[in-house]
Amino acid sequence: MRKPRDYDSELKALEDKARELKTRKVQQLGELVIATGADSLSTEELAGALVAIAENKEAGRREAWAKRGAAFFQGRARRSASTPDRNAGGAPTQPGGAQPASGSTGAA
Template identity: 75%
Template sequence: MKMRKPRNFDAELKTLEDKARELKTRKVQQLGELVIATGADAFTVEELAGALIVLAETKEAGKREAWAKRGTAFFQRRSRRSAKETNRDAGGASAQPGGTQPASGGADAA
């Protein structure tokens, strides 16, 4: 009968902690990129924090829905602009094999 090798819980825990730290770092970076992309970096830290607090406290479904629609439109515009720039940098659609369009990255900040 074989004995199983004991699990190294400390190593597994460290791996999970490293992964959680990496995910948090990526989230912070993406939120910073979003603030810059929307032009919200022009606000003071206090103004931005106040606006975000109001957003977080808002429970009105209609307002949240309207904000979500504006956000969706923002990312669609960015996606289209990004695709046009990629297409222009590649020399147009005819430069792509078979005339296919490059895949768009979608919403890279959220």
């Protein structure tokens, strides 16, 4: 006879994993805001800009933003590769952080 499944513990494990993923996403978005210098904006300015971007449906404009973002990450990767101790004063970066792999696109 098979051992019965413990649905409660499986559900708890899935909830814990979902909470961990959400926490990681929030942290990465915060790191992205800081890396781009957008942390110097007021909360209202940043929220307004993000709302405008999210509402924009123009494919050409969104593609231009994606290219600019990719260039930002590629330039940042080159700078950080040439200065490995650049992050000495800040929080350590995590693998799979806010920087997507070269050539990848998409939202978090």
